[in-house]
Amino acid sequence: xxxxxxxxxxxxxxxxxxxxxxxxxxxxxxxxxxxxxxxxxxxxxxxxxxxxxxxxxxxxxxxxxxxxxxxxxxxxxxxxxxxxxxxxxxxxxxxxxxxxxxxxxxxxxxxxxxxxxxxxxxxxxxxxxxxxxxxx
Numbered sequence: 001x002x003x004x005x006x007x008x009x010x011x012x013x014x015x016x017x018x019x020x021x022x023x024x025x026x027x028x029x030x031x032x033x034x035x036x037x038x039x040x041x042x043x044x045x046x047x048x049x050x051x052x053x054x055x056x057x058x059x060x061x062x063x064x065x066x067x068x069x070x071x072x073x074x075x076x077x078x079x080x081x082x083x084x085x086x087x088x089x090x091x092x093x094x095x096x097x098x099x100x101x102x103x104x105x106x107x108x109x110x111x112x113x114x115x116x117x118x119x120x121x122x123x124x125x126x127x128x129x130x131x132x133x134x135x136x
Contacts, residue, residue: 030103072091
C-alpha cells in the first residue's frame with residue numbers, strides 16, 4: 001500500500017493542529033519537554049518537529065500508528081531511557097511510542113537537557129560527523 005505524501009506543516013503549531021487523539025496529546029507532551037531549555041529553537045525540518053541548540057538536539061515525528069522521539073546523540077542517552085533504539089547517521093537513537101505507551105514528562109525533560117549538554121560539550125553532532133568523514 002502506497003503512503004500518501006502530505007505537505008509539510010508551515011510551522012510547529014500547524015504540525016500539531018492536524019493531529020488528534022493520543023498522538024496529539026503525546027506530541028504536545030514531548031513538545032513541552034523539548035521547549036524547556038532556554039534558547040532552544042523549535043522548527044519544522046524534514047516534515048517534522050526539530051529542536052536545535054548548538055546543532056540538532058531532538059525530533060518529534062507523528063506517524064499513523066506511532067510517535068517517534070529521536071535524538072542526534074541518542075546512543076549516549078540510553079542510560080536515561082533504555083528503550084531508545086540506535087539507528088541512522090550520527091549518534092542517533094529513537095524512542096518509538098505507540099498508543100498506550102508512556103514516557104514521563106520528567107524523563108523527557110531529562111533526555112532533552114542531557115542532549116543539549118552534550119551538544120554544548122561536544123559541538124554540533126552533524127558538524128562533528130561531517131568532519132570525521134573528511135578525516136579532520
